[in-house]
Amino acid sequence: MRVENVLEKLSDIILEKSDKLILSKELNSVTDNSENINKNDVFVAIKGYKFDGHNFIKPAIKKGCSLVIIENKSYISDLDFPYILVSDSRVALARLSHLSNEIDSNEFKIFGVTGTNGKSTSVNILHHLLRESKINSSLLSTVEIKINDLLIEEPYNTTPSIIKISNLLKQSKDKDVNFINLEVSSHAISQKRIEDIYFDIISFTNITRDHLDYHSSFNEYEKIKLSLANNLKPDGKVIINYDNFDMKKFEFIDSKKIITYGFSDDADYVIKELNQSIYQMNFKLITPDEGEISIYSSIIGSFNAYNIVNSLIAARQFGLSYEQIKHGIITFKGVRGRFEIIPSSKALGFSVVIDFAHTPDALENVLKNARSLTEGRIIVVFGAGGNADKGKRKIMGQIASELSDIVVITNDDPKDEDPDKIIEQVKEGVNKEKNFIVIPDRKTAINAAINFANREDIVIIAGRGHEKFQLFGGGKQIKFSDYDVAAEAIDGLRRSMKK
Numbered sequence: 001m002r003v004e005n006v007l008e009k010l011s012d013i014i015l016e017k018s019d020k021l022i023l024s025k026e027l028n029s030v031t032d033n034s035e036n037i038n039k040n041d042v043f044v045a046i047k048g049y050k051f052d053g054h055n056f057i058k059p060a061i062k063k064g065c066s067l068v069i070i071e072n073k074s075y076i077s078d079l080d081f082p083y084i085l086v087s088d089s090r091v092a093l094a095r096l097s098h099l100s101n102e103i104d105s106n107e108f109k110i111f112g113v114t115g116t117n118g119k120s121t122s123v124n125i126l127h128h129l130l131r132e133s134k135i136n137s138s139l140l141s142t143v144e145i146k147i148n149d150l151l152i153e154e155p156y157n158t159t160p161s162i163i164k165i166s167n168l169l170k171q172s173k174d175k176d177v178n179f180i181n182l183e184v185s186s187h188a189i190s191q192k193r194i195e196d197i198y199f200d201i202i203s204f205t206n207i208t209r210d211h212l213d214y215h216s217s218f219n220e221y222e223k224i225k226l227s228l229a230n231n232l233k234p235d236g237k238v239i240i241n242y243d244n245f246d247m248k249k250f251e252f253i254d255s256k257k258i259i260t261y262g263f264s265d266d267a268d269y270v271i272k273e274l275n276q277s278i279y280q281m282n283f284k285l286i287t288p289d290e291g292e293i294s295i296y297s298s299i300i301g302s303f304n305a306y307n308i309v310n311s312l313i314a315a316r317q318f319g320l321s322y323e324q325i326k327h328g329i330i331t332f333k334g335v336r337g338r339f340e341i342i343p344s345s346k347a348l349g350f351s352v353v354i355d356f357a358h359t360p361d362a363l364e365n366v367l368k369n370a371r372s373l374t375e376g377r378i379i380v381v382f383g384a385g386g387n388a389d390k391g392k393r394k395i396m397g398q399i400a401s402e403l404s405d406i407v408v409i410t411n412d413d414p415k416d417e418d419p420d421k422i423i424e425q426v427k428e429g430v431n432k433e434k435n436f437i438v439i440p441d442r443k444t445a446i447n448a449a450i451n452f453a454n455r456e457d458i459v460i461i462a463g464r465g466h467e468k469f470q471l472f473g474g475g476k477q478i479k480f481s482d483y484d485v486a487a488e489a490i491d492g493l494r495r496s497m498k499k
């Protein structure tokens, strides 16, 4: 990549350029982080939420970058260095990442899923279906980033930075991986983490309340999510959960591109006769091309029936046969921390489930699903995360107390907020006539809930799913896995019962 290539790639967003540019200058790579500069890199200054990258131009130059891309004109006056002023640094970062990696999203088949819930599960299912059919596939999801079966990283963000996505596309290309499964968060869309990535299939699972700390209103959150459709390839398809959306919202998309699914008879793929126990689920699916088929799965819940059908439609679009798909669904064991049952709880006659439900809608779904599975009681342990949407806390308290028999309110990831205040806000929604208890220490809360359980009960430990650390103020992290803590409590109980 040379300076002249950069100028060409950014031509429509360049506002001004320095007269120090040497067109033939060979550049190494591109980064927006002054800490990661290698010699001859391009440094792109991004105004972020915590920092302004423009303040790191000098350290970046000191570390050996050869070109800076900036967005804020006021930094030019004392800059005696090759620069390009652009109208949008985030767009520049995306384009230059793809340029330096020599990738173009049109070379890949990309499945992008957005929605408040169901993204990770859907992309994981499609990745599994492709892998079971011996097809190369990459997975970029909250829980894991994988190229084929190789774990590359357990990420922090749901959608990685554009630099990371671009690098993963490059690594995928080098390994002959053509299929990419990408979770797309609303933050990623608004921060242009998917700029210049065009999708073959875009799926909308549902849009319910979340992240209203970040987006100014629900309408704004919804608008951002729906705008993902602007990144559809010309021959791409859009998959929509018919039960969860007013289809009028999609009138801006050519209806020939839309494929719907749901329990509603009006959907293109109709789910029928869902039967489930705690260990398996089966349902019938009326398909437009194969008539009625039967689906068997070891992941359960009507929300997972949605996720399965979502991925099934994408798999059909990517050319898999129904035989391949049905086989893949049977062998799919679920995503870590998503209605994950701890097998050892079975020996105690009740079930302990780890679930990532951290939105009102997800909590409602998971509790309703649990209720439909047992005659016993539902015990829920949950809290609400700090530095996040405060308005959802009371609603989650209401839902928990309405839909379960015992509510144990505890800490989630308080982050920089006062944990007791978060608990108070959750408690506001709880019906005080019903059984509830506040145990701030999460380990003690999980232990208590498991000790409350009797035969046939289901204990739902909600909110943190697969996460391995609990986050407290000032960036303090404590190793904490809901699964491990619950498994230890179950073992302790089993040992004490044997005595």
Ligand SMILES: CC(=O)N[C@H]1[C@@H](OP(=O)(O)OP(=O)(O)OC[C@H]2O[C@@H](n3ccc(=O)[nH]c3=O)[C@H](O)[C@@H]2O)O[C@H](CO)[C@@H](O)[C@@H]1O[C@H](C)C(=O)N[C@@H](C)C(=O)N[C@H](CCC(=O)O)C(=O)O
Residues within 6 Å of the ligand: 032, 033, 034, 035, 045, 046, 047, 048, 049, 050, 051, 052, 053, 056, 156, 157, 158, 159, 160, 161, 162, 185, 186, 187, 188, 191, 193
């Ligand atoms: C608020 C937010 O979303 N921030 C995300 C954003 O960071 P940012 O652009 O604001 O960057 P910043 O930290 O302010 O820094 C600004 C610039 O200065 C640069 N810098 C900074 C320091 C320095 O020493 N040198 C330097 O050059 C940085 O590299 C950056 O270019 O872009 C980064 C890269 O893409 C993200 O990692 C980061 O996610 C933070 C960590 C985060 O917590 N995000 C959450 C809210 C989030 O994105 N969540 C969604 C959805 C989760 C869900 O599904 O529920 C997600 O996709 O993960």
Ligand SMILES: Nc1ncnc2c1ncn2[C@@H]1O[C@H](COP(=O)(O)OP(=O)(O)OP(=O)(O)O)[C@@H](O)[C@H]1O
Residues within 6 Å of the ligand: 115, 116, 117, 118, 119, 120, 121, 122, 142, 158, 183, 205, 206, 303, 304, 306, 307, 337, 338, 339, 355, 356, 357, 358, 361, 362, 363, 365, 366, 465
């Ligand atoms: N299709 C769905 N509709 C509603 N709730 C769902 C759906 N799928 C999963 N859930 C619930 O949401 C939780 C998170 O599921 P999943 O990880 O698939 O969603 P996500 O959109 O990827 O969320 P995140 O980006 O926060 O990881 C699950 O543990 C379950 O409680």
